[in-house]
Amino acid sequence: MIDGAPIAVEVLHVLERMPSGASGALVREQADGTMAGALLVEHGRVCWAMSRRYRIRLTDLLVAEQGTLCAAQLDEVVALCHRERMPLGETLIARGLVSLPVLHRVLLRHTCEALDCLVRDDASPWAWVEHSGYGYHPMLTFSATEVLAGVRAIANPPLAARALERLRAVVRADQRGFAIERASGAKLPLAQLGCDGVDLALLADLAAQAHEVMAVATAVELDAAITELDGFACASWIEDNVLFVLLCNGELAFNRLLAQVAAMTTHT
Amino acid sequence: MKPLVDIAGAVRDCIVAAWVDTRTGAVLEQHVLRDGPLVATAVGAATEVMRSSERPPRMVLLSARHVHIVQRVAGDPRRALIVICERSPNIGLALALVRAFIEPELA
Numbered sequence: 001m002i003d004g005a006p007i008a009v010e011v012l013h014v015l016e017r018m019p020s021g022a023s024g025a026l027v028r029e030q031a032d033g034t035m036a037g038a039l040l041v042e043h044g045r046v047c048w049a050m051s052r053r054y055r056i057r058l059t060d061l062l063v064a065e066q067g068t069l070c071a072a073q074l075d076e077v078v079a080l081c082h083r084e085r086m087p088l089g090e091t092l093i094a095r096g097l098v099s100l101p102v103l104h105r106v107l108l109r110h111t112c113e114a115l116d117c118l119v120r121d122d123a124s125p126w127a128w129v130e131h132s133g134y135g136y137h138p139m140l141t142f143s144a145t146e147v148l149a150g151v152r153a154i155a156n157p158p159l160a161a162r163a164l165e166r167l168r169a170v171v172r173a174d175q176r177g178f179a180i181e182r183a184s185g186a187k188l189p190l191a192q193l194g195c196d197g198v199d200l201a202l203l204a205d206l207a208a209q210a211h212e213v214m215a216v217a218t219a220v221e222l223d224a225a226i227t228e229l230d231g232f233a234c235a236s237w238i239e240d241n242v243l244f245v246l247l248c249n250g251e252l253a254f255n256r257l258l259a260q261v262a263a264m265t266t267h268t
Numbered sequence: 269m270k271p272l273v274d275i276a277g278a279v280r281d282c283i284v285a286a287w288v289d290t291r292t293g294a295v296l297e298q299h300v301l302r303d304g305p306l307v308a309t310a311v312g313a314a315t316e317v318m319r320s321s322e323r324p325p326r327m328v329l330l331s332a333r334h335v336h337i338v339q340r341v342a343g344d345p346r347r348a349l350i351v352i353c354e355r356s357p358n359i360g361l362a363l364a365l366v367r368a369f370i371e372p373e374l375a
Contacts, residue, residue, distance in 0.1 A: 209324075212317070213317050213324075213327070216313050216316050216317050217313065217317075217329050219313060220309050220310055220313040221331055222313075222329040222330060222331045222334070222336065223330055223331050223332065224329070224330045225327060225328070225329050225330070226327065226328045226330075227317075227324040227326070227327040227328075228324050228325045228326050228327070229324055254326070255360055255363070258328055258359060258360060258363065259359075259360060261330065262330060262359050265330050265331070265332060266332070
């Protein structure tokens with residue numbers, strides 16, 4: 001089995017192949033010419049991934065996630081949507097069967113797990129097929145950063161969940177944050193909050209630089225760093241072998257981050 | 269170049285102030301108020317970061333006891349000032365003093 005970090009690197013390369021703002025699909029084929037799977041993209045955002053090797057249905061995940069739902073209820077809505085050509089996600093929300101956050105979380109998980117399988121598949125190279133659009137609601141599509149962190153989290157879901165919980169506790173309204181597992185070779189986010197608008201390559205650069213700074217800092221028993229990187233004020237520190245990074249820009253961003261991190265490290 | 273003794277005297281509980289060359293990592297000049305094992309390793313670590321490919325324009329490193337402030341000279345990015353002091357409640361003031369020392373017009 002391939003470790004989660006190299007798979008996330010593969011996914012990073014796939015996501016970087018998406019033409020900016022375009023709609024279409026990145027497709028892989030099997031040796032016999034049939035489709036191994038595809039990543040659907042609308043206006044530069046990921047809508048859905050499918051893989052012949054990923055057998056879990058979205059409805060299975062929804063039932064597991066939301067205890068008030070039963071498979072029969074969902075099957076009925078799925079059949080209706082299929083028959084009437086209605087969008088499943090919007091219909092589930094309109095009927096009050098799932099909340100938007102739950103649907104968003106389950107769709108993201110399904111997409112990331114399917115993409116993880118597709119990347120591992122022994123299939124053809126990726127080919128881009130242009131499309132005019134699939135009509136997905138923007139709220140039910142995902143940024144490349146969300147997908148990358150989602151795939152990275154598959155390798156260690158409890159660690160990713162703890163990292164996200166920590167980010168929720170520290171990231172303020174005008175900030176963004178992400179977390180990286182230090183043990184892995186690749187410096188890709190395991191969890192993120194508010195980093196949707198940050199270019200993937202820039203995020204990878206910031207992660208590598210923060211890692212470099214903290215490697216030096218910890219060597220001399222320093223707990224946290226605040227630096228200016230690529231136009232951002234950037235705070236980084238390590239907890240339980242996870243590197244946390246907060247990003248902030250604007251006037252006095254550096255001083256605000258310094259005050260925040262100083263308050264956090266007072267208690268260490 | 270203003271004498272380092274000025275900034276060392278202005279920043280509360282200053283341990284060392286040093287000018288370093290960000291290309292080579294060489295310490296160009298330093299003013300040590302309290303020598304000890306911390307000084308050489310801390311100056312070395314701060315210099316190491318400033319030598320990295322990105323060379324951040326400024327950086328603050330924190331521990332429960334110490335603060336390391338590193339600021340590059342805007343007009344001469346090959347030179348950086350490192351000030352290491354004891355941790356005090358007002359780190360922002362120390363940061364402002366370092367900035368004012370290095371770039372008086374920005375203060």
